[in-house]
Each structure stands twice: as C-alpha cells, then as structure tokens.
Amino acid sequence: MAILEVKGINVSYGNLQALWDVSLNVEEGKVVALLGANGAGKTTLLNAITGMIKSTSGEVTFKGERIDSLPADKIIEKGISYLPEGGRLFPEMTITENLEMGAYPSKLWGKRKPDLERMYELFPILGQRKNQLARTMSGGERQMLAMGRALMSNPVLCLFDELSYGLSPVMAQAVFKIVKQLREEGITVFLVEQNVHMTLEVADYAYVIENGRIVKEGEGHSLLEDDYIKQAYLGI
Amino acid sequence: MDTFLLILINGCAMGSVYALMAMGLSTQYGVARILNISHGEFIVLAAFITFVVHTRTGIHPLICLLIACPLVFAISFLLHITLFKRVKKISPNMGVFEGNAILVSFGIYFIVQNMIQSSMGSAPHSFPFMMYPYTVGGVNIAASSVFVMVIAAIICVAYSVFLSQTRLGKSIRAAAQDPQAASLLGVKINRIMAICFGIGGLLAACAGVLITMREPFSSVSGIGYTTIAIIIVVLGGLGSVKGAILGGFIMGIAGYAISTFVDSVFMISAFYMIIMVLLVVRPKGLMGR
Numbered sequence: 040m041a042i043l044e045v046k047g048i049n050v051s052y053g054n055l056q057a058l059w060d061v062s063l064n065v066e067e068g069k070v071v072a073l074l075g076a077n078g079a080g081k082t083t084l085l086n087a088i089t090g091m092i093k094s095t096s097g098e099v100t101f102k103g104e105r106i107d108s109l110p111a112d113k114i115i116e117k118g119i120s121y122l123p124e125g126g127r128l129f130p131e132m133t134i135t136e137n138l139e140m141g142a143y144p145s146k147l148w149g150k151r152k153p154d155l156e157r158m159y160e161l162f163p164i165l166g167q168r169k170n171q172l173a174r175t176m177s178g179g180e181r182q183m184l185a186m187g188r189a190l191m192s193n194p195v196l197c198l199f200d201e202l203s204y205g206l207s208p209v210m211a212q213a214v215f216k217i218v219k220q221l222r223e224e225g226i227t228v229f230l231v232e233q234n235v236h237m238t239l240e241v242a243d244y245a246y247v248i249e250n251g252r253i254v255k256e257g258e259g260h261s262l263l264e265d266d267y268i269k270q271a272y273l274g275i
Numbered sequence: 276m277d278t279f280l281l282i283l284i285n286g287c288a289m290g291s292v293y294a295l296m297a298m299g300l301s302t303q304y305g306v307a308r309i310l311n312i313s314h315g316e317f318i319v320l321a322a323f324i325t326f327v328v329h330t331r332t333g334i335h336p337l338i339c340l341l342i343a344c345p346l347v348f349a350i351s352f353l354l355h356i357t358l359f360k361r362v363k364k365i366s367p368n369m370g371v372f373e374g375n376a377i378l379v380s381f382g383i384y385f386i387v388q389n390m391i392q393s394s395m396g397s398a399p400h401s402f403p404f405m406m407y408p409y410t411v412g413g414v415n416i417a418a419s420s421v422f423v424m425v426i427a428a429i430i431c432v433a434y435s436v437f438l439s440q441t442r443l444g445k446s447i448r449a450a451a452q453d454p455q456a457a458s459l460l461g462v463k464i465n466r467i468m469a470i471c472f473g474i475g476g477l478l479a480a481c482a483g484v485l486i487t488m489r490e491p492f493s494s495v496s497g498i499g500y501t502t503i504a505i506i507i508v509v510l511g512g513l514g515s516v517k518g519a520i521l522g523g524f525i526m527g528i529a530g531y532a533i534s535t536f537v538d539s540v541f542m543i544s545a546f547y548m549i550i551m552v553l554l555v556v557r558p559k560g561l562m563g564r
Contacts (some may be wrong), residue, residue, distance in 0.1 A: 089459070129456070141460060143462060
C-alpha cells in the first residue's frame with residue numbers, strides 16, 4: 040500500500056513552471072528514490088510535499104489524508120520527518136540540542152529523553168560528544184546528526200534530501216547503510232538523490248525526474264541495468 | 276590607584292546595565308530582524324514608571340520591575356503582531372523588511388519620545404537610592420552600584436538559563452541561527468519573532484528600572500541608550516549574551532574613564548573610536564563568529 044501519494048502536482052515560480060504533473064507513490068516499508076540532476080525539481084517536489092511551497096494544482100496524501108497545506112509541526116506529528124538539503128543543523132547548538140529540536144512539536148517534546156538515548160545508540164559518535172557544537176563537526180558527522188535529528192520524532196516516513204551530497208564515498212556508504220537499517224525497522228524512506236549508482240543499489244523503487252517531469256520509473260536494480268540510465272546518469 | 280578602582284567598579288555597575296540594553300537590542304535584531312531605534316525609549320519609559328511609582332508610593336524601585344517588565348513586554352509584543360508583522364508581510368524579502376523595520380522603529384521612537392516628553396518635561400529626574408557607601412580596598416563605593424550590579428547579574432544569568440535550558444529558549448536560538456530549518460521542524464517563526472521583540476522590550480525595561488537607581492535620566496535620554504546598545508552589540512557580536520556582557524563592561528568602564536579624565540560630553544564619540552579600532556582588528560565582534 041502506498042503510504043505517500045503525490046497526484047498531479049504542478050508548481051510554478053512566477054512564469055517558470057518547475058514541476059509538470061508529477062505523480063508518484065511511496066510504498067510503506069520501502070526505500071523509494073527520486074533521482075535527478077541539479078535543478079530538475081527534486082527539492083521543489085519535497086517542498087510541495089511538506090507544504091513549504093504552494094502547488095498550483097494536485098494533491099499530496101499521507102495514509103489517505105491530505106497533508107500539502109498542513110503546518111510543519113502537524114506534519115511532523117503525523118509521523119513525517121524531513122531532512123533538508125545540507126542537513127541545516129544549528130551551528131551554535133550542541134549535538135544534544137540539535138537532536139532535541141527534532142522533537143520540537145509540543146506533543147513530542149515531553150517524550151524526547153528516551154529518543155535521545157536511542158539516537159546515541161544508533162549513532163555512537165553523537166553519544167560520545169553530546170556537548171560539542173554542530174559547527175565543529177566534520178561533514179559526515181554532521182549528516183549523522185542531521186539524520187538523528189530527523190529520527191527524533193519517531194517518524195514512519197523519512198524524506199531525505201541529498202543525504203550523500205558532499206560526503207566522501209566511505210561516509211556516503213555509511214549513510215546509506217543507515218537507510219537500509221531504517222527499512223529493516225519498518226520505516227519508509229523517500230530519498231532524493233544525485234548519487235544514482237549508490238542510491239539504486241539501496242532503493243526498492245525509483246523515479247527519475249528531468250526538467251520538472253518524471254521521465255522514468257522502475258525497481259532499483261532494474262534501473263541500474265536500464266540503457267538510458269546507464270548512458271545519461273552512470274556514464275557507461 | 277583609588278581612582279582606577281573607582282572607575283572599575285562604577286564602570287562595571289553601569290556596564291551591567293548597558294549589557295541588559297544590548298541583550299535586548301540583540302534579541303530583537305538577531306531573531307526578529309528589527310534594528311529597533313525606539314529601544315531606548317522603552318528604557319526611558321520603564322525608568323519613568325519606576326520614578327513615578329517609587330516617589331509617589333514609596334515602593335522599592337526594584338519592585339517596579341514587576342510593573343515595568345510585563346507592561347513593556349506587552350507593548351513590544353503587540354507592536355510586533357500588529358505593526359511589524361504587517362510590514363513583514365508586504366516586504367518581498369527579509370533584506371527589504373530590515374530596512375522598512377528601521378524606518379518603522381524610527382516612527383515609534385518619535386511617538387514614544389514625544390509622549391514621554393509632553394507628560395514628563397525634559398528635565399533630568401532622579402531620586403536618592405542607597406546613598407551610603409561600602410568601603411572596598413580603601414575606596415568608598417556607593418551601595419547602589421553594588422546593588423545594581425548584583426541585580427543585573429541575576430537577570431543575565433536567568434536569561435542565559437532561559438535560552439539554554441527551556442524549549443522556548445532553544446527554539447529562539449534555533450530561529451536566530453537558521454529560521455528556515457527551524458520552521459521545518461515546526462517552530463512558528465512569526466510567533467517566535469513577536470516573543471523575541473517582546474523579550475527585547477522586557478530587557479529594556481529591566482535596564483530602565485536599574486538606571487533610576489544609579490543616575491539621572493530624562494525624556495531625551497533614550498536615543499543615547501539606543502546608540503550605546505547598538506555599539507555594544509556590534510562590539511560584542513550579534514546574538515551573544517557573553518559578548519553583550521563583555522561589551523557592556525568595556526563601554527561602562529571606558530565611559531567612566533572618559534568622564535573622569537576628559538569630559539562626559541565625549542563619551543559617545545569615544546565609544547565610536549573604540550568600536551572603529553575593534554572592527555579593524557576583529558570585524559565579527561569580540562564574541563562573534
């Protein structure tokens with residue numbers, strides 16, 4: 040069953056149309072990816088899903104309920120967590136404080152303590168340096184913290200924008216390993232990525248977006264063998 | 276030696292009040308993005324409230340915090356949700372909003388200043404408060420200086436604890452560092468901005484109440500306080516409580532040294548000299564990053 044359904048989304052910035060009739064489904068318990076180059080409309084779609092920008096038409100439903108006009112705290116309380124591109128940590132706050140902000144909505148704040156412990160277990164490096172300021176961490180550690188912050192709200196669906204961007208191949212592998220781990224725990228993950236190869240190895244299903252339109256979709260491994268994908272995205 | 280000790284202690288007492296002024300301005304600008312030119316008028320308003328209440332009823336001036344703080348918080352909060360929120364709505368981006376907000380705050384400055392001046396006149400006001408001295412290291416120090424310093428320190432600590440320990444405080448810091456990321460996590464930015472503008476007013480009120488215990492003030496003192504607060508925020512680094520305290524002490528001591536050795540008329544120009552030198556050496560301020 041699709042936990043997240045995007046139906047016929049159109050988005051325009053003034054005269055410039057960024058998304059054209061985009062539809063996709065994210066199946067529960069799966070890792071689903073959206074692949075595309077810079078400027079293809081990936082982040083725009085995430086913003087439309089989370090209601091950060093208004094779409095001109097179309098709708099987004101989560102477990103059958105429309106969510107595209109809900110405020111951010113209500114979306115989080117429903118169990119959707121959004122990790123924006125670049126992590127967007129609070130540089131002058133400690134690791135613990137950054138994690139706590141992931142449980143900011145009032146229904147979650149009171150229950151944040153056990154979730155903090157869970158994050159320290161999942162990411163031991165965070166547990167070792169609870170009071171370190173985010174700005175003093177390395178790129179990979181920051182991405183771990185950003186993931187931890189996104190998981191603090193106990194989400195059933197994670198929207199991850201460019202998880203691997205700017206990371207070394209080793210760190211990127213580590214990050215994708217956590218994505219697999221989340222799937223094993225039954226968490227649905229919607230990955231938005233440029234790193235086509237690594238993503239398709241993890242993703243159960245993937246969509247390819249170009250110039251604001253979905254141009255291809257299929258199972259992760261089958262797309263890896265697809266001639267068009269090989270030529271346009273993998274350079275082989 | 277005695278003169279130096281005197282300058283140091285009086286400077287620190289005044290500096291602790293300056294720190295409160297700067298923390299207020301810094302909160303308003305750092306989160307709500309309003310460089311509030313009318314900041315000093317709310318300091319003066321709180322000072323007059325204290326003066327009137329204390330001289331008419333004999334209530335301890337410190338108790339006036341309980342009147343002035345909620346009142347100025349409420350005025351500031353309401354100004355934000357009525358006036359500044361509208362200005363933000365019609366500004367295409369935050370850069371334009373910042374410019375517009377300065378102009379609006381100039382308007383508030385004139386209105387509040389004129390209202391205070393028309394009702395209280397422009398003569399300096401003061402009342403006797405803890406005039407007896409303490410003797411420290413052979414120097415006589417006014418008890419009021421010590422009292423003001425202690426109260427200001429308590430307020431600074433309370434504010435730091437609020438920012439670092441409470442949910443609201445953490446969301447304020449998050450909103451100052453990355454408003455967009457904070458709003459993605461469910462922080463209601465407009466509400467936080469209004470609260471921060473209110474808190475800035477509350478800190479102005481604290482400074483105003485404490486000023487009455489130390490020095491004469493008048494209905495035209497406000498713009499000077501605003502200027503000092505702006506200088507300290509630039510000196511200490513925006514949004515830094517530590518920077519505001521350090522900057523406040525530096526300016527307080529420098530101010531006393533100048534009025535002792537030169538002439539108090541030159542105080543503000545000397546402040547500007549200090550800041551110019553500092554900005555060449557450390558462009559981000561003492562505690563800025």
